[in-house]
Amino acid sequence: MTLAGDDPALLEIAAESALQLGDDAGAADCLQRLVALDPSDAPACNNLGIALERLGHPDAAEAAYRQSLAHQPDAAGTHSNLGVLLTDLHREAEAEACFRQALALQPDFARARMNLGQLLLAQGRFTEGWPLHEGRLTEHADPASGPDPIAAAGLRHWQGEALAGKSIIVLPEQGLGDEIQFCRYLPWLKARGAAQVTLVCRPSQTALLQTLAGPDTVISQADALPRLAAHDYWTVLLSLPLHAGTTLETIPADVPYLHPDPARVARLAPLLAGNGLKVGLVWRGNPLHSNDAERSLPGLEVLAPLWAIPGVRFFSLQKDAGPLPPGLPLTDLAPAIADFADSAALLSRLDLLISIDSAPAHLAGALGVPCWLLLPARKTDWRWLHGRDDSPWYPGMRLFRQTQRGDWREPVGKLVETLMASKPTRSADEQDQMGRSTEPC
Numbered sequence: 001m002t003l004a005g006d007d008p009a010l011l012e013i014a015a016e017s018a019l020q021l022g023d024d025a026g027a028a029d030c031l032q033r034l035v036a037l038d039p040s041d042a043p044a045c046n047n048l049g050i051a052l053e054r055l056g057h058p059d060a061a062e063a064a065y066r067q068s069l070a071h072q073p074d075a076a077g078t079h080s081n082l083g084v085l086l087t088d089l090h091r092e093a094e095a096e097a098c099f100r101q102a103l104a105l106q107p108d109f110a111r112a113r114m115n116l117g118q119l120l121l122a123q124g125r126f127t128e129g130w131p132l133h134e135g136r137l138t139e140h141a142d143p144a145s146g147p148d149p150i151a152a153a154g155l156r157h158w159q160g161e162a163l164a165g166k167s168i169i170v171l172p173e174q175g176l177g178d179e180i181q182f183c184r185y186l187p188w189l190k191a192r193g194a195a196q197v198t199l200v201c202r203p204s205q206t207a208l209l210q211t212l213a214g215p216d217t218v219i220s221q222a223d224a225l226p227r228l229a230a231h232d233y234w235t236v237l238l239s240l241p242l243h244a245g246t247t248l249e250t251i252p253a254d255v256p257y258l259h260p261d262p263a264r265v266a267r268l269a270p271l272l273a274g275n276g277l278k279v280g281l282v283w284r285g286n287p288l289h290s291n292d293a294e295r296s297l298p299g300l301e302v303l304a305p306l307w308a309i310p311g312v313r314f315f316s317l318q319k320d321a322g323p324l325p326p327g328l329p330l331t332d333l334a335p336a337i338a339d340f341a342d343s344a345a346l347l348s349r350l351d352l353l354i355s356i357d358s359a360p361a362h363l364a365g366a367l368g369v370p371c372w373l374l375l376p377a378r379k380t381d382w383r384w385l386h387g388r389d390d391s392p393w394y395p396g397m398r399l400f401r402q403t404q405r406g407d408w409r410e411p412v413g414k415l416v417e418t419l420m421a422s423k424p425t426r427s428a429d430e431q432d433q434m435g436r437s438t439e440p441c
Helices: 008-021 023-036 042-054 058-071 076-088 092-105 110-122 126-133 137-140 176-190 203-209 225-229 237-244 262-272 300-308 340-347 359-365 409-422 428-436
Strands: 167-171 195-202 217-220 233-236 277-282 312-316 329-330 352-356 369-375 396-403
Touching: 008 023, 008 042, 023 042, 023 110, 042 058, 058 076, 076 092, 076 110, 092 110, 110 137, 126 137, 167 176, 167 225, 167 237, 176 237, 195 203, 195 262, 195 300, 203 340, 217 396, 233 237, 262 312, 262 340, 277 300, 277 359, 300 312, 300 369, 300 409, 312 369, 329 352, 340 359, 359 369, 359 396, 369 409, 396 409
Parallel strands: 167 195, 167 233, 195 217, 277 312, 277 352, 312 329, 352 369, 369 396
Antiparallel strands: none
């Protein structure tokens, strides 16, 4: 970045390139020089705040955002950026005010709507939060993806209209865990009288989601395009809670709503044969996830205190982990997992899953398998709400939260203490019943 010298135009180009490439330190260097040349450069101050926030300097980032707003108070984007930072700092009332100011300045600002919606949802304020959360559909739209096949097929975006005699196709969005969490709404959707409910899912989940009550047909994304025109409406999974009018008290939390395939259970159960408490482990998520550096454990060694607990057998369900370190009391089940139906069969034979915030945790919850979830202090997902150690979405789930960013010692220590004290077990009858039935309970 030294080639930019003190030329404002070159510094601006260099900073923008660095931000896009993820070189936050390089971007911050250019932007600090740019702001030194012109402290009233509001866009540069805003971008400096973004870079400093990514680098883990929240106080300096806040100062940069406020300096930007001092010179450009009508910048809706900067108000929203400051709101995101304040949310991460748990200054929620101030964050809410920032998002509302952004929307007052720009009512159609999809990102601010989404950000405010997620803040309200995390607080349990679902009635206002769900409609605002629809802003994600605009914010995450890809204008470069070409013609919209849904519009080309003549489908209407379902907004809660009567479905009697109509057909509707439900599309996936966001992550694999989102699909598992929100597919629970398909029975509710079918009960509205639709003649045909089609659920589209990722290929790795097709066999699993075919055990779900509600949809008449479950198909893979690869097979969806030619089926679109046969439907009247389309919607996405995460919009269903809005149309169902879901509140904290009315979350459909009857589990299990997904079920293991008995044939797969019979084939895979010998991998877990033997006595002792059977505990599964997942310590990393998809590295492409925007918050993966915060939610995933830096390494398996973080869980080392578990190895000293007597009478417990540990099983890795971690995909793409590579060879496990030798000498650990840990059986690697990953080679036996081809898709989520295999994961479901293995989970059904466990007493407990310990996981970071990733799809296997949602799968355990949907199967009714106890799950203890490790959550990061920074950018904790809205669905786990604030200040709770349980989840209204999954009755068998317990939450162990970081109190300091990056420090997993405290939540892992509490988890170890809890495991030593309680050692949750499911009876053989419970496990056998789970493996025998693919019908919803």
